[in-house]
Amino acid sequence: MRECESGDMSVKQLPVGHPLSSPELANHALLYMWRIRKFEEAVEELFGRGMMHGTMHLSIGQEASPTGVCMALSIKDQITSTHRGHGHCIAKGADLTRMIAELLGKKIGYCGGRGGSMHIADVETGNLGANGVVAGGIPIAAGAALASKMMRTGTVVVSFFGDGAMNEGAFHEAANLAAIWRLPMILFCENNRYGMSSSTAKAFAIDNLADRSKGYGIPGINVDGNDVVAVYEVAHAAVSRAKSGQGPTLIVADTYRWKGHSRSDKNLYRTKEEIEQWRAKDPIPRFITSSLKAGLLTQEQCDAIQREATAAVKSAVNESLRAEPADPLHLLEAVFKVNTP
């Protein structure tokens, strides 16, 4: 159950709509892709300087998928996320300071330092949480969608997961439940081609992961996951379908993570050439080109948007570094919620 209702006035609904339908929406799409990119770069730098501990899973190169999907969602719509979840959090509207603070183990962090990178949830923006277990969030998303259906809230739930998750039993069971109960849910696979070191070629006997949808009797859609416009369009169609009671959709977005799986990754399983090929498909310049061509943004505006994102992340990092560390004093009381009738 949520602590705060998502109608909280302190949290703003982010712009919703087609990224190329207005200057405001183009601005938003570009700004949020840059916010994700700059956030991940800051995290990498803080790790590199030994200022963060634990591990990290960066989503650099994958910014278009969370941004495009969340532009099709209202603040009341929910998401579940993954171990590589910073982008989903940001795209749904999370506060950058509380995110960085969590990674730095600070009291003001989203989890008060108890969860770290893989466990950020932001109830006010409908984010039910990242997840440290591959496919762990998919059945949870099905349950949230079941609640939406039972409570007739009219909301939709998007479960983000990676290609690796599609070989987990949890994916199968949740996809089937969503299908038989016609739940307002979107199963959104960010196919970044590798589950740690296992390529999809090694881990699947089918070429097109979206074909799995046939086994559940639901639509399976492929999309260029590095094209924020295309992602928005398929997500919007799936949201409309879900909200009109027609049930779930599986979307498989082709994308690529530029960085290793986590900080221990030495990239032994892929080539430099492959990484370079995908860097050339960087979603950010692609969207800049489209926006310029559509006359929605100028080059000066695009540059200013990048600076705005850089400044927002920098200020979040600085504020977090100054924040009070989490203390172990009340850990025991934090395990159970106290019953307040």
Next chain:
Amino acid sequence: MSNNRMLTMAEAIREAMSIALDERPEVFLLGEDVGIYGGAFGVSGDMYHRYGAERVLDTPISELGIVGAAVGAALSGMRPIVEIQFSDFTAQAMDQIANQAAKIHFMLGGALHVPMVLRTPQGSGTGAAAQHSQNLEIWFASVPGLKVVVPSNPADAKGLLLAAIDDPNPVIFLEHKLLYKSPGIDPVPEGSTRIPLGVSKIVREGGDVTIVATGIMVSRSYQACKTIATEGISVELIDPRTITPLDMKPIFESVEKTGRLIVVQEGPAHAGFINEVIAQVTGSPSFGSLIAPIRRLAGLNIPIPYAPQLEHAAVPQVEDIEAAVRKIVADWQ
């Protein structure tokens, strides 16, 4: 008439679920065959006909999916009761139980909580062999973030289940199959009454020996106490009722009175729940009151076997408890 109403444990649990469904629109029951079939052990009975297919929701055979769906529904404003047909099958759902439900409130900084009850039958004695007969209470008790309830009789089952449904945390509710059809010792109160989680019950007062037992072992111990009483030995029987949270105070007080402690559980002795009770007694000032070594009666460290005589030998029986009481009194005067 309400003072002597006897129900079976299955009836008492069904009554508690029905009261919860009547009182709160967010409560619903889901699980395999809980609908028109009435539940594998008949616990949901006619609820499908009374509450409809949406609130008594049949699911495919997908334990991980079902529990995950319950977790997600609980995060989003519902209050699910999920039934898993045999506790053995919770192994299929353990990620959602141990990694998700148990940890969400703590790990996510208190932003979310999971008001979910997972009901499941456990235990041996039905000839169903090793994959349908385990007592797995210690699995759940070893995961911080789960509350674990082990009702031993219909009246407690009703009150504890209503309290579990009210609880904002995930509660694992372990029902013993052999108790479903048993009427218990005490009448079941009418209406919407709760028994708080974390309060041990003194089932029977006595001065010579303290027995601490849970679930099916409470009724076996009770039977043993009655026989032993005719031999002039008085046993104080304590049922913790909930393993997490665990109320040790009445156990300490009883040990101080009797000086002799026997702990009984159905699950295997190795790393079992009773070892926690023993550890807490030995580490407390009550330890000084003991005049006898603590006696542990538990299941053998084996999978539950099939043949009746083998299964009988695998877990403590009434005669084992009687013998243990006689011996501890005879040996330690």
